[in-house]
Amino acid sequence: MAYEIERKFLVVNDKWRDHASSSDYFRQGYLTNTDKCSIRVRVSDDMGYLNLKSATLDIQRTEYEYEIPRDEAEEMLERFCEGPLIEKTRYYVRHDQHLWEVDVFEGANAGLIVAEIELDDVDEAFDKPEWTGQEVSDDPRYYNVCLVKHPFNEWDKS
């Protein structure tokens, strides 16, 4: 069993950029999103990935990820995915003892920037960087699978 324990925060300023060590460009889509699991296909610069996650709305989710040939992942993105794709650049930012992932979205989700930290334990302590704001771990609107159907640009932000 692989568990993913993840906390997610909005990013409120650009100070993280000075500490970004590297980045990846991702294109991803969803093959399905049932009441039991979501299945994602992702293409990075040089790899393809299949990812299966339990549908639990919680910071702890069961997750499986498998590397697959990039060209097969590209074909699945084109032929099997429901709705538009998500495009984002992921920056890796070291802060205190942890590696944060800062996702800068493009296209219909442009303007949205979130920071995620993966923990080994739900109670693990971590230092919250000054460039992070509100926690959104439990807010389904920020799930990537939801950003496909209800992209950030269409949200009512009044």
Add this chain to the structure above:
Amino acid sequence: MAYEIERKFLVVNDKWRDHASSSDYFRQGYLTNTDKCSIRVRVSDDMGYLNLKSATLDIQRTEYEYEIPRDEAEEMLERFCEGPLIEKTRYYVRHDQHLWEVDVFEGANAGLIVAEIELDDVDEAFDKPEWTGQEVSDDPRYYNVCLVKHPFNEWDKS
């Protein structure tokens, strides 16, 4: 791109049994079945598999298959699948130049026996064994993904 070209026939007698060289016992379920693809998880005696197939109702379908750890496949069968599982024993039967797969279903699909042959080309010639009957390649009722929701035992065979 991986294409699967498969033809499927009902089995009308037991004469294939004398020519079966080996067999596997499969348990499988479906993670999803959209209008674009179906995603199957399967457990055999010693392996797990993820399989993604285009939803085309045709003898030629796009297909991807990946080996995954058996224990992870078991967890997915238990937690992520929709509806009951399919259980069957697959026998491998050499006939003429081809290897046939004869699936003997159990449980809610007991009584159903089908034989499949995989071809390299849609026009490839093959000898139809005397133990096969009607072709059902294009009949969606015989798709495994349909046998989950409408098992053989519930069919109106009058």
